[in-house]
Amino acid sequence: MAFCSCNQFLSSTYPFPIFNKNSKSVPKFLNSRVPQSLQFQAYMSMDQCGVPLTKIKIPHILTVAGSDSGAGAGIQADIKACAARGVYCSSVITAVTAQNTVGVQGVDIVSEAFVSQQLNSVLSDMQVDVVKTGMLPSLGIVNVLCQSLRHFPVRALVVDPVMVSTSGDILAGPSILSVFREELLPMADIITPNIKEASALLGGVQLETIADMCSAAKQLHAMGPRSVLVKGGDLPDSLDAVDIFFDGKQYHELRSSRVKTHNTHGTGCTLASAIAAELAKGSPMLRAIKVAKRYVETALEYGKDIVIGNGPQGPFDHLLRLKRGLYSSTKQMEFNPSDLFLYAVTDSVMNERWGRTMTDAVKAAIEGGATIIQLREKDADTREFLETAKACVEICHFYGKPLLINDRIDVALACDADGVHVGQSDMPAHLVRTLLGPEKIIGVSCKTPEQAKQAWIDGADYIGCGGVYPTNTKANNVTVGLEGLRTVCLASNLPVVAIGGINASNARSVIELGMPNLEGVAVVSALFDRENILSETRNLHASLIQAVSKVKS
Numbered sequence: 230m231a232f233c234s235c236n237q238f239l240s241s242t243y244p245f246p247i248f249n250k251n252s253k254s255v256p257k258f259l260n261s262r263v264p265q266s267l268q269f270q271a272y273m274s275m276d277q278c279g280v281p282l283t284k285i286k287i288p289h290i291l292t293v294a295g296s297d298s299g300a301g302a303g304i305q306a307d308i309k310a311c312a313a314r315g316v317y318c319s320s321v322i323t324a325v326t327a328q329n330t331v332g333v334q335g336v337d338i339v340s341e342a343f344v345s346q347q348l349n350s351v352l353s354d355m356q357v358d359v360v361k362t363g364m365l366p367s368l369g370i371v372n373v374l375c376q377s378l379r380h381f382p383v384r385a386l387v388v389d390p391v392m393v394s395t396s397g398d399i400l401a402g403p404s405i406l407s408v409f410r411e412e413l414l415p416m417a418d419i420i421t422p423n424i425k426e427a428s429a430l431l432g433g434v435q436l437e438t439i440a441d442m443c444s445a446a447k448q449l450h451a452m453g454p455r456s457v458l459v460k461g462g463d464l465p466d467s468l469d470a471v472d473i474f475f476d477g478k479q480y481h482e483l484r485s486s487r488v489k490t491h492n493t494h495g496t497g498c499t500l501a502s503a504i505a506a507e508l509a510k511g512s513p514m515l516r517a518i519k520v521a522k523r524y525v526e527t528a529l530e531y532g533k534d535i536v537i538g539n540g541p542q543g544p545f546d547h548l549l550r551l552k553r554g555l556y557s558s559t560k561q562m563e564f565n566p567s568d569l570f571l572y573a574v575t576d577s578v579m580n581e582r583w584g585r586t587m588t589d590a591v592k593a594a595i596e597g598g599a600t601i602i603q604l605r606e607k608d609a610d611t612r613e614f615l616e617t618a619k620a621c622v623e624i625c626h627f628y629g630k631p632l633l634i635n636d637r638i639d640v641a642l643a644c645d646a647d648g649v650h651v652g653q654s655d656m657p658a659h660l661v662r663t664l665l666g667p668e669k670i671i672g673v674s675c676k677t678p679e680q681a682k683q684a685w686i687d688g689a690d691y692i693g694c695g696g697v698y699p700t701n702t703k704a705n706n707v708t709v710g711l712e713g714l715r716t717v718c719l720a721s722n723l724p725v726v727a728i729g730g731i732n733a734s735n736a737r738s739v740i741e742l743g744m745p746n747l748e749g750v751a752v753v754s755a756l757f758d759r760e761n762i763l764s765e766t767r768n769l770h771a772s773l774i775q776a777v778s779k780v781k782s
């Protein structure tokens with residue numbers, strides 16, 4: 230059945246018009262023979278491409294700020310901070326700066342008419358919750374912004390009164406001060422000046438102590454904003470990063486440890502965007518500031534050692550990810566279905582029985598021909614498991630083999646494993662994919678065609694199917710047999726690895742099923758509950774090679 234396009238969809242229950250409300254055309258199918266109530270349900274639930282029309286209002290920040298070509302501050306910082314804090318961010322650009330870690334080499338101011346046009350485009354259409362302002366380089370731009378805000382009121386306004394970059398370059402001159410004081414500040418729910426900006430707004434008073442910051446916050450509050458945060462990132466001789474929040478009644482001293490780093494370019498823009506993000510999610514002001522400050526501190530800590538540029542003040546890591554590559558000895562393994570050929574699943578109880586360490590067992594299995602390792606740990610302490618997992622990642626990567634973690638997504642993330650394997654009662658694979666991201670390898674245990682189809686929809690990379698034969702390794706495990714394995718392979722769009730009671734003598738029957746997407750066998754006891762892992766793995770590998778060549782011939 231053909232359905233009409235998205236922009237003809239209007240919901241009477243949704244508080245905002247989601248799609249083009251000017252569309253007057255009546256959906257064609259309303260004239261067809263399908264009962265109208267059914268048509269409406271179908272219409273409500275999917276578009277012409279079969280895409281579900283789920284109505285979710287995303288918190289939306291509009292940043293009105295300047296572009297920083299070095300991308301540590303300005304619009305670029307705002308968008309990254311909003312992405313990190315899980316809100317949508319649109320952007321009205323007021324100026325384009327040529328800027329790097331050394332300083333600001335040039336500024337090109339966008340005309341007020343074009344700033345106005347951008348504001349109109351976004352505010353007239355996109356359901357903005359909170360506006361956050363940064364660099365507002367001309368009096369005209371501040372004026373058109375105030376006009377737009379009066380015309381399109383939003384839930385909250387966060388004003389970061391950007392004037393001077395940390396490098397000392399002027400981003401907005403004294404000409405804007407009067408319109409700032411008279412027009413913009415009284416509309417703001419919060420203003421977030423740093424020490425220099427607070428001083429400039431107050432006509433040049435010196436601010437050197439926390440008491441000075443409190444007094445400045447009070448005087449700025451008298452100019453009309455609902456609350457004031459004076460930021461102390463540049464407070465001389467302060468061991469902590471101290472900010473003062475004044476809500477008109479009470480002062481709050483917000484203190485965090487000062488991260489020892491030169492990578493602090495853009496902390497102010499980032500803090501203001503993160504405050505806006507929390508407000509858009511519904512937090513009250515003080516809570517929004519505390520969360521935002523904690524986020525800035527975490528991001529600074531995370532990015533304190535990164536090197537970008539040669540200047541005195543580098544950018545940091547808004548998404549807390551850049552550092553990852555530096556510490557892992559090798560990059561994430563790319564998944565190849567042939568990795569499933571001889572899939573070794575570890576068992577620490579068996580290792581104890583034979584008096585060996587996990588790392589020795591993993592090493593022996595790989596040297597014997599294992600093509601992928603899964604660490605399966607049911608009882609160990611998390612900390613002990615993590616340490617073992619880290620050591621095993623190193624070994625596996627040394628040999629160029631992927632390492633997966635059974636069940637424990639947290640451990641997989643913490644040791645930067647190549648992926649995880651989950652069962653039907655563990656976390657659903659689509660959530661695992663969300664948590665681990667697009668690169669990691671995800672395997673799912675499936676016993677039925679339905680489970681196999683779901684694993685594919687959920688974004689898994691492979692299916693583990695079993696128990697093929699009865700096994701003691703897993704209690705109460707249903708044996709699906711070779712026939713069950715065949716059914717799952719036939720139903721699956723994904724590569725399959727067979728598991729359950731497989732060893733060197735019966736592996737051949739599994740391979741001889743001849744299913745094109747059956748890539749290999751997974752084994753526990755046949756390798757690890759034996760005296761010599763190396764020779765057992767070699768044997769199994771040889772049997773598999775033999776079986777495959779027989780199937781091919």
Ligand SMILES: Nc1ncnc2c1ncn2[C@@H]1O[C@H](COP(=O)(O)OP(=O)(O)OP(=O)(O)O)[C@@H](O)[C@H]1O
Nearest residue numbers: 423460461462463470487488494495496497498500
């Ligand atoms: N080294 C640091 N460690 C922890 N927090 C810091 C550090 N430097 C700044 N901050 C915090 O970052 C936030 C931004 O304050 P800051 O005074 O740096 O703003 P700013 O001067 O406007 O920044 P920028 O102009 O670089 O964007 C404040 O909450 C401040 O306490």
Ligand SMILES: Cc1ncc(CO)c(N)n1
Nearest residue numbers: 295296297302303364394
């Ligand atoms: C564009 C821009 N906005 C704000 C700041 C303040 O950090 C900066 N350096 N550059």
Ligand SMILES: [Mg+2]
Nearest residue numbers: 391423497498
């Ligand atoms: Mg600033």
